[in-house]
Amino acid sequence: MDKSTICDCDVLPLSKIHNRAGNITIVEGHVNVPFSIRRIYYLYDIPGGESRGGHAHKELYQLIVAASGSFDVLLDDGLNKKIIRLNRPDYGLLVVPGIWRELFEFSSGSVCLVLASEKYDEDDYLREYDYFKTWKSKDNV
Numbered sequence: 001m002d003k004s005t006i007c008d009c010d011v012l013p014l015s016k017i018h019n020r021a022g023n024i025t026i027v028e029g030h031v032n033v034p035f036s037i038r039r040i041y042y043l044y045d046i047p048g049g050e051s052r053g054g055h056a057h058k059e060l061y062q063l064i065v066a067a068s069g070s071f072d073v074l075l076d077d078g079l080n081k082k083i084i085r086l087n088r089p090d091y092g093l094l095v096v097p098g099i100w101r102e103l104f105e106f107s108s109g110s111v112c113l114v115l116a117s118e119k120y121d122e123d124d125y126l127r128e129y130d131y132f133k134t135w136k137s138k139d140n141v
């Protein structure tokens, strides 16, 4: 993969089946997201004013969904930044490897659902911003 940029991160529409009893959204690997889904986790009970993330991944792809409520996601490729507000359970933000992300402005009771391409691996994290910038400026994604 070429060096990733924030332009490679996109809000993807997900399938939604609606009837009078409510909605259902389905996410399938290689159908709605361009990776196999190997792990799911979700953030909830996030205290007001709190932020999450504050790291990048070397190889992990993720789809971030506001399953309930809303929050902002800051994306940073070391050169450019953008903030995306997620507030619909039938849309997901694709975050590719090599992108620093921060999640904040969580609404009360919000749930952040994350579908990930790999099992948990602490070695895949870049947790120091300066180190991320150095890593990014080298021959990495």
Ligand code: TYD
Pocket: 039, 041, 043, 051, 052, 053, 054, 120
């Ligand atoms: P982290 O990814 O840093 O959370 P966030 O980006 O939401 O702020 O993870 C928080 C803690 O949970 C950290 O100690 C690692 C652990 N963790 C796992 O053990 N497995 C997982 O799949 C995830 C996502 C986190």
